[in-house]
Amino acid sequence: MNIEQAMDVRQQRILAALENKNTSVYFDDALDNEMILNMGPQHPATHGVLRLLIKLDGETVAACIPELGYLHRGYEKLAENVSYHEFIPHTDRLDYLSPLMNNTAYVLAVEKLVGIEAPRRAQYIRTIISEMARISSHLLGIGALAMDVGALTVFTWTFREREKMYDIFELLTGARFTTSFTRIGGLAHDMTPEVITAVKEFIEQFPEKFNECITMLNTNRIFVERLDGVGVITREQAIAMGMSGPNIRAVGLKHDLRRTQPYLVYNELDFNIPVLNDGDCLARYYVRLNEVKESVKIVQQCLDKMPSGIVHANEPKKVLPRKEQIYTRMEELIHDFMLINFGVNPPVGEIYHAVEASKGELGFYIQSRGEGHPWRLKIRSPSFMNLQSTSQLVEGGMISDIVAVLGSLDPVMGEADK
Amino acid sequence: MGLEHALGDTALTTTIDSAINWCRKNSLWPMPLGISCCGIEMMAFAMPRFDVARFGAEVFRFSPRQADLLIVAGTTTYKMATVVRKIYDQMPDPKWVIAMGACTSSGGMYRTYSVVQGIDQFLPVDIYVAGCPPRPDNLLHALLMIQEKIQRGESRSTPMTVAAERQEQQLLQIQGINNN
Amino acid sequence: MLTTVVEKLKAQFPNSILGVREFRGETTVHVKKEDILNVCAFLRNDEAGLFNYCSDICGADAYTPENRFEIIYNLYSLSYKHRIRLKVFVDEADLHCPSVISVWPGANWPERETYDMFGIIFDGHDDLRRMYMPEEFEYFPLRKDFPMMGVPDSIPLPRK
Numbered sequence: 001m002n003i004e005q006a007m008d009v010r011q012q013r014i015l016a017a018l019e020n021k022n023t024s025v026y027f028d029d030a031l032d033n034e035m036i037l038n039m040g041p042q043h044p045a046t047h048g049v050l051r052l053l054i055k056l057d058g059e060t061v062a063a064c065i066p067e068l069g070y071l072h073r074g075y076e077k078l079a080e081n082v083s084y085h086e087f088i089p090h091t092d093r094l095d096y097l098s099p100l101m102n103n104t105a106y107v108l109a110v111e112k113l114v115g116i117e118a119p120r121r122a123q124y125i126r127t128i129i130s131e132m133a134r135i136s137s138h139l140l141g142i143g144a145l146a147m148d149v150g151a152l153t154v155f156t157w158t159f160r161e162r163e164k165m166y167d168i169f170e171l172l173t174g175a176r177f178t179t180s181f182t183r184i185g186g187l188a189h190d191m192t193p194e195v196i197t198a199v200k201e202f203i204e205q206f207p208e209k210f211n212e213c214i215t216m217l218n219t220n221r222i223f224v225e226r227l228d229g230v231g232v233i234t235r236e237q238a239i240a241m242g243m244s245g246p247n248i249r250a251v252g253l254k255h256d257l258r259r260t261q262p263y264l265v266y267n268e269l270d271f272n273i274p275v276l277n278d279g280d281c282l283a284r285y286y287v288r289l290n291e292v293k294e295s296v297k298i299v300q301q302c303l304d305k306m307p308s309g310i311v312h313a314n315e316p317k318k319v320l321p322r323k324e325q326i327y328t329r330m331e332e333l334i335h336d337f338m339l340i341n342f343g344v345n346p347p348v349g350e351i352y353h354a355v356e357a358s359k360g361e362l363g364f365y366i367q368s369r370g371e372g373h374p375w376r377l378k379i380r381s382p383s384f385m386n387l388q389s390t391s392q393l394v395e396g397g398m399i400s401d402i403v404a405v406l407g408s409l410d411p412v413m414g415e416a417d418k
Numbered sequence: 419m420g421l422e423h424a425l426g427d428t429a430l431t432t433t434i435d436s437a438i439n440w441c442r443k444n445s446l447w448p449m450p451l452g453i454s455c456c457g458i459e460m461m462a463f464a465m466p467r468f469d470v471a472r473f474g475a476e477v478f479r480f481s482p483r484q485a486d487l488l489i490v491a492g493t494t495t496y497k498m499a500t501v502v503r504k505i506y507d508q509m510p511d512p513k514w515v516i517a518m519g520a521c522t523s524s525g526g527m528y529r530t531y532s533v534v535q536g537i538d539q540f541l542p543v544d545i546y547v548a549g550c551p552p553r554p555d556n557l558l559h560a561l562l563m564i565q566e567k568i569q570r571g572e573s574r575s576t577p578m579t580v581a582a583e584r585q586e587q588q589l590l591q592i593q594g595i596n597n598n
Numbered sequence: 599m600l601t602t603v604v605e606k607l608k609a610q611f612p613n614s615i616l617g618v619r620e621f622r623g624e625t626t627v628h629v630k631k632e633d634i635l636n637v638c639a640f641l642r643n644d645e646a647g648l649f650n651y652c653s654d655i656c657g658a659d660a661y662t663p664e665n666r667f668e669i670i671y672n673l674y675s676l677s678y679k680h681r682i683r684l685k686v687f688v689d690e691a692d693l694h695c696p697s698v699i700s701v702w703p704g705a706n707w708p709e710r711e712t713y714d715m716f717g718i719i720f721d722g723h724d725d726l727r728r729m730y731m732p733e734e735f736e737y738f739p740l741r742k743d744f745p746m747m748g749v750p751d752s753i754p755l756p757r758k
Contacts (some may be wrong), residue, residue, distance in 0.1 A: 037619065041501055042451060044480045049453055049498060069730035070498045071454055074530030074746075077713070077739060079745055096455035138688065140458075144717065159465040163449070166462075176459070178550060242652055242704030252756055260679045349621040352672050352683065365672060367658055380654040380672070388707045414454045417730060495751040497732050503756035531739050531748025532731070540756045 020145035034062060037399075041070040045148045045403040047287065048413030050387070052402065059399050064391045068384075071417040079377035083343040084110050084184060085320065087377070092178040094379065095415040097140050098133035098358045100169070103182040108263060109353035109364035110184050114346040116318055120265075122186045122311040127264045128199065128302045129172070129181065130355075131295040135206075136165045137358035138288045138295075145285060145407035146217055149226045157213045161206065168198045184344060186312035203299050214289055227281040231393040231405035234279060244382050245360025246291060247409060249275050250283035257356035269301050282406035288410070291399040318344055343372020352380075358384050360409060379418055383411040435571060442486075442512075443568040446561070449485030451505060453492025456519040456551040458475045463554035473561055482508040487564065489557075490541075492519035495532045497521040503540055514567070516560050518542045520550040600625055600680050603647040610640060634686050635696045641673065642701050643681070649673040649682060651700045652702035653723055657716040661742040666690040667716055671698070688718055698720040703717075715740035 022412050040051035047183070049070035055063040074163040075094070079087050091106040092099040104126045109116060144156035161267040166176045172195045172303050173179040173188065181188050230241025233243075235251045248255055256273045274290035313319050321332035346368045348355055355362035367376040393405045425431075452460055463470055472474050479485040482505045494502055506515065517537055520526030523546040525535035537543060545560045545566060552560075603624060608615050614633035619626045629637050641649045653672040660666055665687035673682050688695050697720035698705045709720045711730040717738040720726060727733065732753060737744055 008535070041498065042480075042505060047499075048457070069732075070495060072495055072497070072532050072730035073493055073528045074532045075532055076741065077744075094734060096458060115622065132454060156465055159462065163462065163465070163467045176553060178455070191531070205652070234617055239650055240703045242702070255676055260566070272482050350626065350670075351622050351624060351685075352653075352681065361653065363653060363672070365654065365670065374660040376656075378654065378656040378658075378670075384707065385704060388704060496755065497730075500756050529745060531744070532753075534755065540758050572757070 039402070041067075045110040045406060046413075047144065047406060047411055050406070050411065050413055050416075052390070054267075054373055054394075054399070054402070056399060061394050061397055061399060061402065065392045066390050068387070068413075068417055071413045073414075073418065075379060075418045076377055078202045079374055081373065084346075084374065085339070086343070088182065089178070089180045092180055092412055094418075095357060095359060095362070095383070095412045096177065097412055098137035098355070099177055099179050100129040100173075100181060101133040101137075101355070101357050102362065103180060104130050104264075105184040105353075105357060105362045107184055107353040108355060109351065109366055110344070110346070112353045113349065113351045113366050114318055114344055115183065115317050116185050116313050117187050118313055119310050119388075120307050121190075121309045122313075123265050124302050125187060125191050125311065126182065127266065127269075128191075128299055128306075128403070130264070131298045132165060132168070132199070132304075134295050134358040135292050135299075136162050136219070138292045139357075141288055141407075141410040142213070142217075142285065143291075145281075145404070146223065148403040148407035149223060151217065151220065154213050157209075157216075161209055161213075164202055166269070167381075168195065168202060170283050171195050171198055173228055183312070183320055184404055185315055186310075190311045192219075199299065200303060203296055203303070203313065207293070207296060210292060217285075217390055224282065226404055227285060227408065228400075229278075229399060230281045230401045231408065232278070232280045233389060233393055237389070237392060238279065241392070242385040243389060244385060245356070245358070246287040247284055247386050249273065250287045251279040252277035257354055257361060263353075265302070265357055266298075268305070269298055271301075279402050283393070283413055284408040284410075298304065345370060345372055354380065357382060359412065359415065360386060362415075379415075381415040381418060383413070383416040387411050387416055436569075437528065439569050439576055444513075444564040445477075446473075446475040446487045446564070446568075447477045447479050447485045447486040447488050448475055449482050449505065449509065450480070451488060451490050451492075451496065451502065453490070453552040454521075456522070459551045459554055460489060460518065460557065463557045468554040468558060470558065470561065473558070475561055475564070478589070482506075483510065484508055485509055486513050486588050487561075488513065488515045488520050489518055490515065490537055491551075494526055494534045494537050495524070496534055497532070499534050499537075499540055502537065506541055514544045514564050515541060516545045516547060516564065518547045518557060518560070520548065523548070526550055547597035599646060599678055600682065603641070603644065603682065606644060607637065608695055611637060615691045623726050624681065624683060628685050628687075631686050631688060631695055634684070635698060635701070637684065638671070638698045638701045640717075647682070648665075648677045650687060651676050652698075652708075655671070655705055655712060657718055657740070658711040659716060659740065660744045661668060664689060665694070667718055669695055669718065694719050694721050696720070697701065699723060714738070717741070718720055 017151055023038045035056045037054045037056055039054055041049040042048040051067040053065045054061055075090060088103060091102040094102045139158040139162050143155035146154040169179055170176050173181045238248050238251045252275060254273055254275050271294045274287050276287055316335050321336050325332040326336045348368060348370045350367045352363055352365045362382055363380035365378040366374050369375045393403050450460055462468060488506055517523045522537050523527055525533050545563050547556055547560045549556055604618055611633060614630040616628040641647045653674045656670050658668040660668060667688040669686045671684040695718055697709055708753040709723055712718055713726055714729040714731055715738060
């Protein structure tokens, strides 16, 4: 029997059922009921250009295959062809919701490879900008999740807060969000008193505004019920699939690289790691929400504790000299020439350094052959590994829950596709 | 003309084309194709601070069938190019295209194997916006320039004969697949 | 703790450990290709190691006549909070390597990515498709002999 005949039989049975005034028709052959739906790559709820091929049985998702690569920009090939310094602007565009965090992560990896360390003040500033980036990323994550399940107002409110942060970033780095602020062995420049005042002002007024946003969501029955018990993953599955970040902390695992493998100045700061046990969309949302509050605490502590001093390591052969020195001093001019033309030239070896980015474990694996550019640079992107469990999360659920699951996973395709 | 004289100061006369263009330019419905980083700035452009509603283009339609302004915001890869073209083909005439950002306009900083070096290789573009990513103000400027263009009566709509020919070819292709 | 793991590994697989290297406090263990699955399963279940979290799997092109490709496994232990790196050499003449999906299901996509970028075939992987590039693409972009700007007309563009 070919497809056309089968369709005829199907139509006849539906017609017969209608004539008998039956409202539901059952088919024995499961294949008859299935439908293939294509979601994306252009879809407002896929957070970029993710494509999902969904096999539906009625309204239930029978299978889901994610398809990536619509934003594959060839970062790793680019990295092999540019010097270590030249790759910093490319890290901005990896996870474009928290570029300052990526700058810091990359620079920390290179510093580990080269074997230098930034001064204390630079470490504090890096911590502050990382946490600010985390706040801004989670704000968009929460807002976009709310928008996906139908609450647009919160999205505009979180964007209002993000605009304030963009103003600070612009004051600090000169760009709204392609910042390229860190340098190997330090920062582009020091944090000026105006920026510190701006950060202080923002941090003071932020908790109240943030409470407004989340009260709106937490007391909204529709929002809570659309997330509660949806997209559940168990602890064992989450570990096996390599999930990280807020998604793994939502299954009851206290895994946060800021505490387990401390970098920067995190071991001197007092903050909690929010953990929830349910493993559903609501738990992932709550973990993000609590993380924002913890980040505010971290920024406040850093501002209080921040020492004065220089922000560049005293390693003339590895760290780019200041502009005014290049124009006035011979020694610095030579170093600048050597660093720009031949690069940092770290020793032969390989390292892997990971930080806890807003989406999860962001790692850089770098192989060096003693040249000015990496022989191989691999980006371990958290969104890529988090997306891997999409099919497990949505299979067996309803079709309308897919957007909630994607929103709660909070992937960024720039990072997942590299 | 004698008409204005007869009507006095209370009425205004214009050509019907200019009146339609005036309506069109002040009620653009953009189709936001947020591919990467520029997509975030495009969101900011719609949000309260920059507020595109001031220029009548706040109705973001995620279906190309209901839109007349395509904003391509972000790096277009070879894999994505067919999708972008399909979205453009689905939009009803007349339509306009903004290439937002350096990657979209020229490939930008991504001179690699997977990135199309400018979407004008497969799509007619009306306005290129510079910046990586452009600020929302910059995109607003592009929108105003599109409005000027519409007021001048310029649109890059596909001529009917070409559209018919393309449709025929597509039909032939589909028939070919069925026959095989 | 990590030294015990390496010692145990050497004792358990005397013939398949080709070398251990330390750099900046990180341990890299070179493993024979044929035994990688056993070594991974041992590391995952051994009480001193418990490497239950597979951070990342990636390839690298050394561009040498022999043992041209490397596959690198970055592993992490959620219980002991330490890391180890395994390395396997793959020759250009024989691009096969055992898949470790049975040990860490999360190795699925990283292995697909390695296949996409270097053309290494993972035996035992049930869904070895390209990860990023279109399915009809013929080349492997991260190999050193692949030009940065790609091969002209290797991926079709829609007509204007």
